[in-house]
Amino acid sequence: MNTSKNRRLVILMYPRVREMDVASVNDIFATANTILPENRRYQIACLSTVDAPQLDGMYGMGLRTGPLYSTFRGEIDTLIVPGGMGNELTEPPEKLLKWMRKQGSSARRVGSICTGAWLLAQAGLLDGRRATTHWNQAHLLARDFPKVTVDPDPIWVKDGNIYTSAGATSGIDLSLALLEEDHGRAVALEVARQLVVFLCRPGNQAQFSVALKEQKTENTPLADLQIWMQEHLAEDLSVPSLAQKAAMSERNFQRVFTREIGTPPSQYVERIRIEAVRRKLERSTQSMEEIASACGYGSADVMGRSFSRQLSITPGEYRSRFRSSGIMAEV
Structure with a gap:
């Protein structure tokens, strides 16, 4: 300083x-x-x-x-x-x-x-x-x-x-x-x-989030479902569960979601969960198990494998590298 x-x-x-x-x-x-x-x-x-x-x-x-x-x-x-x-x-x-x-x-x-x-x-x-x-x-x-x-x-x-x-x-x-x-x-x-800044974002954060990037559907039920998914990451977000919530058959839900959002539902879920994990690693002191639970993973090991597959870095390495970049605390 x-x-x-x-x-x-x-x-x-x-x-x-x-x-x-x-x-x-x-x-x-x-x-x-x-x-x-x-x-x-x-x-x-x-x-x-x-x-x-x-x-x-x-x-x-x-x-x-x-x-x-x-x-x-x-x-x-x-x-x-x-x-x-x-x-x-x-x-x-x-x-x-x-x-x-x-x-x-x-x-x-x-x-x-x-x-x-x-x-x-x-x-x-x-x-x-x-x-x-x-x-x-x-x-x-x-x-x-x-x-x-x-x-x-x-x-x-x-x-x-x-x-x-x-x-x-x-x-x-x-x-x-x-x-x-x-x-x-x-x-x-x-x-x-x-100044009532909702989040203080570190420089490494992407210019727009997965949710914003994919929030382009004019299909109101799917748009509402996207919001619900963001707010309920720890719940069952499997295709059968989401199809039921959208009042569609699994096959039709897969087809409509992929067409409207641009990515299959299972991939979308993984991406929004990884994004949530990144935010928590950057801005909180929660343990890996606490983060995994909050973001819908069965364990820290499962979260770690998914995280590494998506970003080619472990959650621990990511936290040590980016917690000091910019301002990490949530306000």
Whole structure:
């Protein structure tokens, strides 16, 4: 944990920046300032790429800007580039890219949210590094910048002093992780509580869950069944039991579920149970037997075999590797 005094955190704004990205970063660190000692608070500044008192955000909200980036003087501890409309299509001026490169070498940390990764990549800050962005844009980032190893799955990635995160709300997760680096888990968790963040997600977590990924059916009974399954993992989720609950024959249930959800019911059950195991390994101190029971496995050994088959790592190895990444506690 870094214990140096006041740090200057800069959010770089530009026309059609995503309003949520700016607000979420500002809220996390401004809220932290309300509970930190005065000499350890953040100096938050919004710099602009345009010389104007206000700019329009991605969805039309007027945003008051700060000084023009090129006129700013002073050290920057952490620079965050939010996402926005058209970043992947825009060629920024060389003057801005030169300034970004300077910050990449002088700032303690440089980070991006969503398509803000394009500006980092255009400045060469992601060359030879692993990075992420919004899952729907990841293939474009990989295409445009072959020197970057783009991983579309995590909600945020750290490679050296460069941090990249996925879309929208992942900026909250990245900000909480940066806050934890600076002031420890207790402060980050208190800020999460203050902002009523339901879960503090570690960077290795996938951008969207199995349930969300497969929640595409318009078949209301099956959609309701998916929700019920998530809430009753410890119960009998065999095909006969689920077919009975859906008021279908087993054969018809298999056919309809696979067609609507895109995966057979038995595979879907295993995936949502493994996802639940991962969450508990990351965020709880429960024993393996307790986790196995809560997630619908007959024993820790059965859970371990299923977990290893899906992820090629044992539950114990997974816990030791990922419990220290980001903030693990449930709030």
